[in-house]
Amino acid sequence: MARILVVDDDAHMLRVLSMWLARNGHQVLEASDGQNAREILGDTDVDLVVSDVNMPRLSGLELVEWVRAELSDALPMVVLSSRCDQSSIAENLKQHGACLHPKPFSPSRLVVEIERLLSVHSAG
Amino acid sequence: MSTVWSRFKQFWLAEEVPRWMGFSLVFLFTAGLAAAGWAAFLQARDNGRRTLEATTAHSLRLFGQVVAGSKDDDLHTLQVALREFAANFHCSQLRVFNRERQVVASIQSDEIGEPNPFDSQLGTLFPRRLEVLPLPAPGDGPGEDGGLRLFRMPIDTGDSVPRRFVEGVFVAALSRGETSGNHAGTLAVVLTSVGVLLLLYRRMRQHFQGISRIAGKLAADPETLAGELESLRVADSLGSVAQTWNKLIDLIEEFRAESKRTAASDELRRALESSCGGTGGELAKALNALPDGLLYITDPLNGPMVRFANAMARRLLGCDHPTDEGHPGGQQESEGVVRWGPRGIALDEVQTGPLGKQLVETITATRCGEGNTAVFEPAVRVIETETDGSSYRVRVLPLTRSGGGAPGSGGCVVVVADVSQQVRADRAREDFVSQVTHELRTPLTNIRAYAETLSSGMFDNPQVITECYNVITKETRRLSRLIEDILSISQMEAGSIELVIDDVDVRTLVSDAVRDVRGLADEKDIDLQMKLPSKLGTLQGDRDKLAVVLNNLLGNALKYTPSGGSVHLGCTMDAGQFTVTVKDSGIGVAPSDQERIFEKFQRASDPEVQNQTGTGIGLTTAREIVRRHGGDIELMSVKGEGSTFVIKIPVLSSGARTRSAGLGVGV
Numbered sequence: 097m098a099r100i101l102v103v104d105d106d107a108h109m110l111r112v113l114s115m116w117l118a119r120n121g122h123q124v125l126e127a128s129d130g131q132n133a134r135e136i137l138g139d140t141d142v143d144l145v146v147s148d149v150n151m152p153r154l155s156g157l158e159l160v161e162w163v164r165a166e167l168s169d170a171l172p173m174v175v176l177s178s179r180c181d182q183s184s185i186a187e188n189l190k191q192h193g194a195c196l197h198p199k200p201f202s203p204s205r206l207v208v209e210i211e212r213l214l215s216v217h218s219a220g
Numbered sequence: 221m222s223t224v225w226s227r228f229k230q231f232w233l234a235e236e237v238p239r240w241m242g243f244s245l246v247f248l249f250t251a252g253l254a255a256a257g258w259a260a261f262l263q264a265r266d267n268g269r270r271t272l273e274a275t276t277a278h279s280l281r282l283f284g285q286v287v288a289g290s291k292d293d294d295l296h297t298l299q300v301a302l303r304e305f306a307a308n309f310h311c312s313q314l315r316v317f318n319r320e321r322q323v324v325a326s327i328q329s330d331e332i333g334e335p336n337p338f339d340s341q342l343g344t345l346f347p348r349r350l351e352v353l354p355l356p357a358p359g360d361g362p363g364e365d366g367g368l369r370l371f372r373m374p375i376d377t378g379d380s381v382p383r384r385f386v387e388g389v390f391v392a393a394l395s396r397g398e399t400s401g402n403h404a405g406t407l408a409v410v411l412t413s414v415g416v417l418l419l420l421y422r423r424m425r426q427h428f429q430g431i432s433r434i435a436g437k438l439a440a441d442p443e444t445l446a447g448e449l450e451s452l453r454v455a456d457s458l459g460s461v462a463q464t465w466n467k468l469i470d471l472i473e474e475f476r477a478e479s480k481r482t483a484a485s486d487e488l489r490r491a492l493e494s495s496c497g498g499t500g501g502e503l504a505k506a507l508n509a510l511p512d513g514l515l516y517i518t519d520p521l522n523g524p525m526v527r528f529a530n531a532m533a534r535r536l537l538g539c540d541h542p543t544d545e546g547h548p549g550g551q552q553e554s555e556g557v558v559r560w561g562p563r564g565i566a567l568d569e570v571q572t573g574p575l576g577k578q579l580v581e582t583i584t585a586t587r588c589g590e591g592n593t594a595v596f597e598p599a600v601r602v603i604e605t606e607t608d609g610s611s612y613r614v615r616v617l618p619l620t621r622s623g624g625g626a627p628g629s630g631g632c633v634v635v636v637a638d639v640s641q642q643v644r645a646d647r648a649r650e651d652f653v654s655q656v657t658h659e660l661r662t663p664l665t666n667i668r669a670y671a672e673t674l675s676s677g678m679f680d681n682p683q684v685i686t687e688c689y690n691v692i693t694k695e696t697r698r699l700s701r702l703i704e705d706i707l708s709i710s711q712m713e714a715g716s717i718e719l720v721i722d723d724v725d726v727r728t729l730v731s732d733a734v735r736d737v738r739g740l741a742d743e744k745d746i747d748l749q750m751k752l753p754s755k756l757g758t759l760q761g762d763r764d765k766l767a768v769v770l771n772n773l774l775g776n777a778l779k780y781t782p783s784g785g786s787v788h789l790g791c792t793m794d795a796g797q798f799t800v801t802v803k804d805s806g807i808g809v810a811p812s813d814q815e816r817i818f819e820k821f822q823r824a825s826d827p828e829v830q831n832q833t834g835t836g837i838g839l840t841t842a843r844e845i846v847r848r849h850g851g852d853i854e855l856m857s858v859k860g861e862g863s864t865f866v867i868k869i870p871v872l873s874s875g876a877r878t879r880s881a882g883l884g885v886g887v
Contacts, residue, residue, distance in 0.1 A: 106662065108691050112669045119678055150658065178661030180654035200665040203672050 098143035098214050101125045103133040103159065104176070105151045113146060116203045117210070130154025134162060142171070144214060146206075149177040149185065157185070160194045169193065172213040176201065246421055250414050257406040273369065276309050276390060277350050284375050284386060295332075298325040306388070314388035316375070319346060324384060336387070338370065347372040347385050355389060426459030433458060434465050449473055481538065484570055491528040513537075513636035517567060517583070519594065524567040524587060524631060536612070536636055537580075538573015578603050579614065583634055586616045595628030602639065611643040612636050648819075655836065659702055663695035670695075709837050712844050719762040719848055726756045726798060729763065730791050733770035740778050747786040748778070756791065759798050760872050765845045772838040773802045773853075773865050781806035781862075796871050798851075803864040809857040818843050818853070842867075 100122050102113045107128075114124045125142065127133035131153040133145070145163070149156040156175050163171060173194035177185055186196040195213075197206060283305050298316060306314045306327045315326040321336045321344060336344075342353060355370040370389050374382035433454045441451075449469050454462045507514055513533030517524050529537065567580055586599040596618040604611045615635045618628030670688040673679055679688075711717045734750045741748035759766075777787045785805040792799045809817060818839050843853045851869035 106666070108666045108695070109669070111687075112666070112673060112691075115673065115679065115684065176665075178658050178665060180657050199661050200668040203669050204676060 097121050097123060099123045099125065099141070100210070101127060101133060101136060101140075101142045101145045103127040103130065103145065103147035103151070103156065105129050105148065109148065109176075112203060113206075116207055117146075120207055120211070130156060130159040130162075133159055137163065137167060143217070144172045144174070144210060146174045146176065146210070149175060149179060157188060160189060160192050164192045170217065172217050174206070174210065174213065242421055242425065246414075246417055249417060250410070253413050254410050257410055261406050273352055277352065277371065279305070279309060280350060280371060280373050280386070280388075284373055295325055299327075299329065302327050309388075309390055311388040311390045314386070316384055316386050318384055319381075338387070342370070346382075347374050349374065427461050430454060430458035430460075430462035430465070434462070484537075484565060485534050487565055488526065488529040488534055488570075489531075491526075508532075511637075513634075515583075515634040515636075516631070517596075517634060518631035519587075519596065519629065522566075524584075524596075526565045526567055526570055527631075533634075533636060536573075537570050537576035574607065575605050575612070578605070579612075579636060582614050583616060583632075586632070593626075593629075595626050596632040597628055602643065604643075610638065610640040613639045652836065656702075656706065660699065663698045663702075666695045667692050667699075705837050705841065708841055712841070717844070717848065719765060721760055722763055723758045724761050724763045724766060725758050726791065726793060727752060729759075729766055730770065730789065730800065733767055733774060734789060736771060737774045737778055740775070741787065744778060744781075745783045746778055746781055748789075749786070750789045750791075752791050753793070756793050757871070759793075759869065761849050761869065762845070766849070769842040769845050769867065770800065770802075772842045773867070776838060777802050777804035777806065777863070777865075780804070785862075793871065798867075798869045798871050800867040801864060802867075803862065805862040808859040808861050808863055809855065810859045814855050814857060817855075 100117050102110055102117070102124055103126075104110045104113070105128055110126050110128070114126060117124045125136055125140065127136050129151040130147070133147065134154060136142075137145075145159075147156040147159055154162075156177070160173055160175065163173065170193075173189075173192075174197050175185070175189055175194055176197050176199050178199035179185060182196065182198055189196050195209075197209065283301065286301050302314050302316070302325055305311065311327070313327070315331065315336075316324045317336055318324050321339060323331045323334045323336070326332060338355075341355075350371065350373040352369050352371045355368045368389065368391055370387065372385055372387045375384040375386055376382060434452075437452050437454065449472060453466050453469055456463050456466060508531040510530055510532060513536045514530040515533050516527045516529075518527050519525075567584065570576060570580060582601050582603055586597050586601075587594055588597055589595055596616055598618055599614075599616045601614045601616075602611055603614060613636070615637075617633045617635070619630040619632055620627050621630035670691045674685065674688045679685070708717065730750065730752060734748065738748060774787065774789070781787055781804045787802070787804045790801040790803070817836075839853075846853050846867055846869060849869045850872065851867065854866045854868070855863060856866070857863035
């Protein structure tokens with residue numbers, strides 16, 4: 097079981113991700129935007145972060161940059177994006193050791209990807 | 221003597237006034253002023269004394285008349301009169317004597333019968349008229365005047381020879397307060413004068429320094445005026461003369477740049493005209509009338525030469541001037557300007573404006589190779605100006621040398637077109653596509669995720685299943701609304717939007733719009749208020765489209781107002797006009813964005829807006845609909861403080877609206 101932080105300004109998206117992750121036996125924390133996520137990460141240790149890109153106050157990309165600069169180099173991060181410029185975002189995320197998952201996505205596949213990242217992280 | 225004279229002359233005619241001389245002048249002037257002040261003070265003191273003596277004497281005469289009128293034996297009255305006088309005029313001693321010089325009456329009653337105490341000092345003559353004598357005080361040294369005065373005056377008693385005289389002593393000095401007041405006054409005058417003088421000196425010094433510096437620079441090299449003017453500038457801090465001089469230099473430099481431009485333009489115009497059969501040639505007129513810039517460039521061995529440029533090209537290069545053909549003012553021959561050789565102007569010499577520089581660089585970059593083998597290559601480049609963001613497409617069309625040779629060896633024709641609008645439109649379209657993609661993907665993502673949740677069979681809780689269906693339904697609706705929005709924009713563009721005119725009950729229209737967004741306001745904890753007057757009539761218009769307008773404005777207000785803020789809707793209907801005001805306490809719109817946000821696919825450049833989802837069509841649709849109703853939307857906003865959108869629609873009779881809507885359709 098891992099503790100996973102899910103960040104999205106869309107309440108439906110938060111809900112469905114939480115359902116799937118909880119169903120797979122994980123403990124899920126929810127944040128409505130990057131700023132909110134930053135506050136939670138300051139107080140709590142998590143094993144993985146799943147975040148949207150376009151959000152008010154603090155975007156997903158800014159959140160990744162903040163985590164890498166202030167918190168941890170190793171924390172696995174998955175970023176979900178529905179933007180057009182996927183390749184440039186992917187390049188940016190790669191530099192920060194985070195991976196991009198384009199929207200729309202299949203929840204079951206996302207869960208598989210998250211499990212893989214968690215096992216790699218725990219092995220490392 | 222002659223050396224002193226020559227040294228004085230040398231000193232007097234010196235260009236720079238030495239500092240010590242300035243200070244000496246100030247010192248001398250101040251000393252003179254102080255001396256004058258002191259003299260004035262002394263004069264005033266003497267005058268004061270004289271006045272006092274005169275007043276006293278006058279009073280004495282009056283007093284004499286009083287005494288003369290009194291009876292010999294009425295010593296008491298005499299005594300009282302003496303005391304009163306003595307008190308009024310600060311007499312330290314005051315006595316009345318008979319011809320035997322014995323005291324008849326005195327302010328000190330024990331002196332009666334005594335001889336005159338001053339006889340030994342001043343003699344024993346009986347006074348014939350009023351005499352005022354200085355009386356040395358016991359402490360005074362020789363020549364000192366302590367201001368002590370003795371006066372004597374016969375008393376006219378009506379006898380042929382006066383029998384009595386009065387004698388008194390008083391101090392004819394000004395009071396201490398008066399004297400020190402005068403001292404302070406003199407000092408203030410002196411100090412103020414010194415201050416004013418110092419200020420004047422300071423001011424004049426700057427002027428003198430400025431002028432002498434300018435004169436020095438001019439004298440150093442009299443030829444500089446014809447060449448580079450930069451060396452003639454002086455420091456602005458040297459005063460107004462120096463600043464004016466520098467401004468003059470600015471003007472001359474501007475004038476020179478202008479005449480250089482004029483020269484280039486004249487040359488290019490003449491070249492064009494002579495290539496096209498002389499001034500006023502039809503081909504020249506046709507080329508000058510082109511909306512695109514056209515340059516003909518040949519490529520002689522020593523570098524590309526601009527042989528001619530049409531009016532637009534000259535304007536774009538920045539070497540245009542108002543007397544060019546096609547401008548008011550007609551043509552004008554400029555005399556005395558720099559002329560280039562008969563083969564045209566070297567390409568790198570026509571860099572006059574910032575855009576001209578960019579153009580020349582772009583054209584030069586398409587020239588490959590060196591010397592004899594250099595050729596122009598065909599190219600199409602878009603350049604953007606840094607100043608106003610305009611874009612120009614530069615097309616380089618190579619020419620082959622007339623005697624044969626490689627393509628591009630004979631120079632080129634360059635066509636420059638203003639494509640700013642096209643570039644802006646392309647960019648807006650790109651932004652729109654990326655926005656729409658994001659907008660479409662967001663509901664699609666939810667639909668897909670919830671659909672898979674249903675189909676996976678992993679979630680069998682009936683509540684979850686209902687929720688999944690609800691979300692899918694809601695997101696499908698959102699998708700179709702978005703598609704409708706995009707369609708309505710396309711329809712508007714095609715001019716085929718049609719209004720379905722009907723009687724619209726304003727109260728219902730507004731209340732419904734507010735009710736529709738109430739949930740969103742509660743979700744964000746925004747104070748959403750509606751204020752409607754008791755009397756609201758009906759309006760001729762398209763109910764559904766007007767509802768879209770209100771929904772878009774209220775939706776925006778709620779979207780860009782942070783939690784805890786407020787959105788107020790007000791409404792009036794009078795003088796044939798229906799007005800709705802939507803006021804929020806949100807992020808506001810910067811002045812530079814206030815017109816832009818009404819254009820389609822355009823959103824404010826504010827990062828707070830960019831982070832929110834939106835396609836930039838809501839306000840465009842709203843304004844278009846309101847305009848079709850004969851009204852307009854106004855925006856008043858202060859960045860960071862909130863925005864107020866005001867919709868104004870004229871209330872027309874039904875027939876009128878139908879007619880105007882019919883015209884607006886433009887089928």
